[in-house]
Amino acid sequence: MSVRSPTPLPCDALPPAPLLFPSLSPPLLPLRHSPPPPPMTSPPPHSPPPPAASDALGQILQALLPALLLAAESVKALHARWRALHGTLLALQTSLAAAPASAVSHPLFADLVASLLPALRSLHALSARCQDPALPGGRLRLQSDLDIASSSLSLLLHDLSLLLRSGILSVDSSASSPNAIVLQVPAPAASRADKSLFIRDAFARLQIGGLDLKLKALASLLELLANDVAAESAQIVASDGDVAALLRLLDASSHSALRDHAAAAVAHLATACAASRKVAFDEGGLGPLLRVLDSGSAPATRERAVAAIEAITADVGSAWAVAAYGGVPILINACRPGSGSPVVQALAVAALKNVASIEDVRSALVEEGGLPVLVDLLASGSSDTQKSAALCIWSLASFGDHETQYKIVQAGALLPLLQVLHTASGLDLHDAVLRAIHALAVVPAAARTLCLSPLFFAQLTDLMCRGGSILLQQMAADMVAELAPGVSDDTKRCMAPCICTLVKMMETAKPATVQESAGRALLALMTLKSNRKELIRDEKSVTRLLHMLDPRNEEIDKKYPVSVVLALAMGGGNGTRRRLGDAGVCQHLQKLAEAEVPGSKKALQRISGNRLKSLLSRGWNS
Template sequence: MTSPSTPPPSAAAVATPADTLDHILHHLLPVLLVAALSVKSFVGRWRLFHSKLSILQSSLADAARSPHWPANPLFVDLLPAVLSTLRSLHSLSTRCLDPSLPAGKLLLQSDLDIAASILSLHLHDLDLLLRSGLLHHLPSASAIVLPLPGPSATRADLVLFARDLFARLQIGSIDLKNKALDSLLQLLASDPPKLAPVVATEGDLPYLVRLLDPSAHSLIRDQAAAAVSLLATASDASRRAVFEDGALGPLFRLLDSGSLSVRERAAAAIEAITADPANAWAVSAYGGVPILIAACRSGSRSPAVQALAAGSLKNISSIDDLRTAMAEEGAVLVLIDLLLSGTLDAQKNAALCLWSLASGGGEEIRDSIVREGGLQRLLQLLREVSDSEAEEHALRAIHALSASPAAARALSSSQGFFAHLTDLIRRGSAATQETAAAVVCNLSPGDDIKRSMAGCMAALVKMLESSKPTSAQEVAARALVSLLAVRSNRKELSRDEKSVTRLVQMLDPRNDEVSKKFPVSVVLALASGGGRRRISEAGACHHLQKLADAEVAGAKKALQKIAGSRLKSLLSMAWRESTVLRPQ
């Protein structure tokens, strides 16, 4: 057996990777394993060294059994570092065999600690290579990283590529890490929904998240932020993995203090993560509310960050505790400012966030939005914006604010606002029509304003026909009943043959797409004067009789109004005729 004190050969004697591995396995490690059991000083530490050296010997032997290890640059690059560490350990073992402890006990102890730390890193890197299976595949000889898989790549190819990238991230130099991240970004960008789940499953996401730390190299941190952002926004599975592996806290740090491009990537990832209510609660744990509000302010220097941060605030505003925190941190003023100064996306998100605060935050928050000028800003946005989605979002916020007595009074007296509602009910999207009709239901305009809205009654009747959602049928019916309180509107609707025909067809018990209580309520309002005869002539009485027999609310009363009026008319006509024909 080689003596523990036998010195290792010089570097010149070890030329090729194969020679290096052979020397480590068959010469250096056996010597060190014996030395670790022979030292007289720091015996406990050397017992630990013996355990780690045994693991190293076993791992290197496993790697050597793969015929492809010489083609793996990560393993080949690792060998000289392992050789250097083992030579240092051999020197330390010689010092520990000398009872006089040359150079002193404290220095020797420090050198042993350093060697132990470096040896642990080598074991980690070697374990990573073995677990990844990369040593059993033959990579391209000229590639710094494996070639980027093409569209037809198999899942096995993608898994191998992901494992290779993450191995290089953890083992390679800064340059190699940068190249690996660049390849990772190219892979994810080529087909995010398909590839992000593979990367999230096969890659080491906790390590990628650690690269977001402020202590990481700035170039690596920026690339890692881009990769995490892509993973967070690409699919549900990869977004969950990013959250579960602790990315939200580091992302908030980057949003708060990163470069402009990194802040945009962090903001995009945070918006995607908080879109899942199961994740949104964690925002408070990382102090995220004030960071998001600060990112929305006009001085944030990035319209994209403003819009994304407003989107995150919109996402978390559905949670009671976070809604309260938003109000306390001054979110209302910032969101109101975004309604006019932000991009279209920022305006949409700000309007939806104000809607959530107003509808779920109670009277105090609604009053603060009105007091700070939120209602006027929303009305201005509604008038000026040409995007249908932004119109609908602004209208939803106005609808929520209309529960405030002060807002309701201001809105109910605005002729221009109701003219706009009329236009939206006539030409808006289905969602906008429903919201506009809901606003009409919440307010109490005067008869003059109701008369001015007669032009949207046909559109409201058409809304009643929509089978889904039933909420649209309900608000359309309620809005029509409100408008039909004015006699001139009842006359106008009764003259609209298409609308009357639609109403009667909706009364037909065989038409099961519409809840009968809604058209019945409209017919009852229409029959209160001016429209009885037209409804009767269109055949409503037959359907109402069946609905009354089925005890549909309001059907019996509507039938009595229409049929009773008709009977009165017939009796009156008969009396007049008998008077004319009676002999004098």
């Protein structure tokens, strides 16, 4: 690198040079770890002005570093420490020489050079003390001073390496305005190169600057991410930024304002796109986020942390880590009444819902007292909270063993689920609640409670007749089929309005399981004579049955249409059998009987036999 070098001076004749920014750092400590000294009302007398960055760099490269490298090889006292320092000094010399010529105009580089100059001068003074056989001040004091200087130099070298890796020193100053405290936030339509430069510059300032500079860098980064409609900026942050450095700001030792801004930035990355979310997880972000949620941070900070947790746990490949980080009790506590805002509760239970299918999480959720918390959320939470709590219970009951299912029922989950099913209006919430009820119906106590609730079956009837989600209708049909043996005739009679819907559902080709669910539910209702009459009176339903029996209709499994016709023929009376015969059912049954479809021959005999007897009776009487 080409720099303007002054005439080299002997190292012992170098005048002391104050820092470019004396309010930022004392001579021996690195810029980022030093508290500012008290402000002075006037500069000290006879204090020389600070050298320009190029002049200071020339002094370092031309005088200080060569002298120190020579001293590090020849010094006698504390030789092992000086040998280690020699490697640091050599790396520093190489890094400074590799800096582009335009680097001296960059404020971060100039600040770094200003901190290097007094640190190297102090180190040179230490080398003179080590050369003195008398070891002025004593060996232990000298060893301590040398360790402090070595640590300070290593930190400054780290910052210099970071600046060089970021690439921001190689950019044309006239194009990028590097003298600004923080670069101007690129517009949403800016090029990827402009956004990449801004992001690299922001992360460099975030790791090297003082508190004020870090806050400004974070605020600018948040502004960029907030306008990131297409998630392009989040992807650039994930690829070109240092997400690990951002996550370190979530530590409890960080300044609260830094932690708040960092939580907001991580939440943006976790929710923007899969690429940035994966980087946040791969860099170990879940643990710090859980600690922020568990801490006494500001409500807004906890909301941002739990939003990031919910987004990360939505990925199946990342959900397992919640148990590994001990996050289950933290999420449960965040769901408890009074532990946070409704937003925190809703996002925390959504995160639990995401991970409830994992075995370790299920065990921890039950053992840590999560079931009563879920029941409370069902009874008093918002609709989103109720939905997540219901889906969490569904996962616990579906993937858990009989003991887990029994504990859920014992915790009192069934009654609030029934209440939500009765009062909720959204189909999504109905779907979540019905899933949970369906999973708990295998417990005998829960099944008895459901069978004794006409209101529950009226709700199932309404869900099937209303239309909408075919999967929701299928679930309701499954519940009718499974619980019908324990239901009273009066309840079955009240479910007559859904009979035509069940016949229509049997025509649904995909998924194929819908045909089975509807057929089972319809057969369960056909045990009642009034329901059989309801079906046979509906011409559309009879036409649909005839269409399903047609052997040419290969999309429909003939098992349930034949079973329904047989149930009608066995218990519907002569009028029902005549109605089926007149509709042309016998022709299809004849072909199905020849194909040996189970039940078709018996249904044919029942319908055609009674029709023959009826015709003979009419002829005899006439």
